[in-house]
Amino acid sequence: MAKPPEFYLQMKKDHPELVSSYESLGKAARDAGPLDAQAQALVRLGLSIGSGMEGSTHSSTRKALDAGCGEEQIRHAVLLAVTTLGFPSMMRARAWVEDVLSKNTAAKNDKS
Numbered sequence: 001m002a003k004p005p006e007f008y009l010q011m012k013k014d015h016p017e018l019v020s021s022y023e024s025l026g027k028a029a030r031d032a033g034p035l036d037a038q039a040q041a042l043v044r045l046g047l048s049i050g051s052g053m054e055g056s057t058h059s060s061t062r063k064a065l066d067a068g069c070g071e072e073q074i075r076h077a078v079l080l081a082v083t084t085l086g087f088p089s090m091m092r093a094r095a096w097v098e099d100v101l102s103k104n105t106a107a108k109n110d111k112s
Helices: 006-014 016-031 037-051 054-066 071-079 081-085 087-111
Strands: none
Touching (some): 037 071, 037 081, 071 081, 081 087
């Protein structure tokens, strides 16, 4: 799993009870239904894209990779935004996702 951003780790250090409660809420939501980890990751990616949040889209892309989603599955999830959000919004999200996927590909190549 990718290391969380430094500002999140600092928040966790500064406010451990708050972050612990937030993380517990997330776990409860994940455990509340039948979706597997990959489906949950793609749903969260779609929500991040739909809300227009760049940082959340980056994070959701990393988490989708960690859940075992392939790059093409992630790219497909982005394309599905076109009819609901429009072409410009989908393209914005595509750029955000490709930020992460390009680093992922580079990291894989460095390990080879």
